[in-house]
Amino acid sequence: MECADILCSPTPEAVIALPTYEFAVANPLFSISLVTSKALPDQQEPPFASFLSFSSHLFQNAYRSVRSSLYACINLLIIQVCLEDQTTAKMICDGENKANVRLCRQRSPFLPLIKGDRVLASIILDLVMGGLSHNLRIKLDVEFYDMLFTVLLRLLVSLSRTRNRLSYHWAELWRTLFSFLRFLSTYPAELSALPSIHGPVDGLLNVLAFAVSSGESFLPDPAAYDDLFYKMIEATSFAEGKDDVFGILQKHFATGTRPAAQSAIDMMAKCNSHYRTMLEEQKSKRKNLAPGDVSKIIKQGHETLDIPSTEAWSTWSKYREVDRKSLLKRAARVAVADVRAMLAKET
Numbered sequence: 001m002e003c004a005d006i007l008c009s010p011t012p013e014a015v016i017a018l019p020t021y022e023f024a025v026a027n028p029l030f031s032i033s034l035v036t037s038k039a040l041p042d043q044q045e046p047p048f049a050s051f052l053s054f055s056s057h058l059f060q061n062a063y064r065s066v067r068s069s070l071y072a073c074i075n076l077l078i079i080q081v082c083l084e085d086q087t088t089a090k091m092i093c094d095g096e097n098k099a100n101v102r103l104c105r106q107r108s109p110f111l112p113l114i115k116g117d118r119v120l121a122s123i124i125l126d127l128v129m130g131g132l133s134h135n136l137r138i139k140l141d142v143e144f145y146d147m148l149f150t151v152l153l154r155l156l157v158s159l160s161r162t163r164n165r166l167s168y169h170w171a172e173l174w175r176t177l178f179s180f181l182r183f184l185s186t187y188p189a190e191l192s193a194l195p196s197i198h199g200p201v202d203g204l205l206n207v208l209a210f211a212v213s214s215g216e217s218f219l220p221d222p223a224a225y226d227d228l229f230y231k232m233i234e235a236t237s238f239a240e241g242k243d244d245v246f247g248i249l250q251k252h253f254a255t256g257t258r259p260a261a262q263s264a265i266d267m268m269a270k271c272n273s274h275y276r277t278m279l280e281e282q283k284s285k286r287k288n289l290a291p292g293d294v295s296k297i298i299k300q301g302h303e304t305l306d307i308p309s310t311e312a313w314s315t316w317s318k319y320r321e322v323d324r325k326s327l328l329k330r331a332a333r334v335a336v337a338d339v340r341a342m343l344a345k346e347t
Contacts, residue, residue: 009065010058012338017074018331020051024081025321031081031088035097035120049099051075052123056104059131062144069141070331072131076147077324079124083154084318092120092155093164099123109133112169121155122168128152129176136183138190142197143327149203150316156210157314159218170224171231174211178235180204185245188252201253202261208232209264210313212271222299229298232268233275246272260312267308275301 023030039046045053058072082088091097098117103126105113111126131148135141159166181204184191191197212232215225236245246269255261278297282289289297321328 009061009067010071012341014054014058014067014071015335015338015342017054017071017078018335021074021078021081024078025319028085028088031085032091035082035088035091045101046099048120049101051078052099052120052127053102053104055079056101056127056130059127059148060104060106060134062131062141063135063137066330067334069144070327070334073144073147073324073327074331076144076151077319079127079151080147080154080319083151083158089154089158090162092124093159093162093166095119095164095166103127104130107134111172119164119166121159121164121166124151124155125168125173128155129173132176132180136180138187140191140194140197140200142194142200146196146199146203149200149207153203153207153210153314154316156207156218160210160214160314163217165220166218167220170219171227174228174231177204177208178231181208181245182235184253185248188248192252198253198258198261201249201255202258205249205255205261205264205268206313209267212268213307213309213313226295226298226302229271229275229301230295233272233279233294233298236268236272244269244272263312271305271307274305 020034024034034051035048037047039049043050055072055075058068058075062069062072082092097120099120100115100117101123103111103123111129128148128151131144135144184201184204211228215228216222219225219228246265249255250262250265255265275298278301279289279294282293282297
């Protein structure tokens with residue numbers, strides 16, 4: 001699969017995403033072959049590396065056109081199917097399976113540039129972050145964001161189950177997730193009116209709750225785990241006198257009607273309150289706390305913090321095509337138009 005730079009909208013050749021999806025859904029062996037196949041002598045990179053590079057451009061430019069969004073969603077479904085198969089998920093998370101993938105770097109914010117071969121899981125994390133960061137707007141593509149969080153949760157759970165402690169720029173991921181959390185709480189009236197907005201809201205909460213409760217099983221060291229709490233404390237409160245982030249989500253996005261989402265909020269609010277109490281106690285003794293002091297308090301707070309673990313954040317129903325029936329129909333119409341455009345060029 002050759003991948004061309006996508007500036008505004010993918011070329012008609014992007015139609016290859018649809019048959020790739022069909023093969024991945026129909027035959028798990030195809031997914032294994034896609035992930036493990038090596039580059040042919042006349043190719044620059046393996047098929048899966050080309051697919052991830054192609055996906056990177058789609059994810060960062062999904063907002064530019066309906067075609068971009070549809071093809072981005074199809075590629076997300078392919079990744080989701082791969083992560084829901086235990087064999088393929090293990091290969092993606094395995095530190096022995098690496099690839100050198102050319103990721104889209106057209107617009108800021110830019111992720112750290114890492115050259116050479118990387119674990120496939122770390123590349124997919126970059127893809128998800130690209131999608132989350134570069135398509136943020138009031139008229140949110142709810143379905144696309146829902147699928148980004150679906151893939152992210154499955155990837156983190158797979159890393160945890162396989163006990164792969166991934167060396168990665170985790171601070172960038174936490175910053176991206178909490179930025180989206182603040183985005184939701186900054187424009188609650190506009191966003192809560194969007195159809196099916198509970199999908200990405202619940203997806204974000206499940207990802208954060210799973211990371212807080214189980215981060216030690218996939219983060220490389222205690223410092224990376226402590227940094228997650230640091231970023232949460234830093235991001236989850238407004239100025240004094242205003243509602244906190246979690247209170248806004250409960251008020252505007254009706255999380256109380258969905259047990260998993262509400263339990264995620266309750267757990268994170270409890271953690272937040274625990275550390276803020278400790279910080280206020282230290283502030284009463286001395287006026288200013290340096291970042292190093294806050295990190296030290298977070299480390300000490302783990303000893304007295306009780307974090308409940310629940311399967312509600314790490315279990316899911318396997319992908320069913322009926323759940324994305326409307327999306328697949330729209331993608332099929334776009335694919336037919338693209339095939340016709342390619343045939344017209346050849347005649």
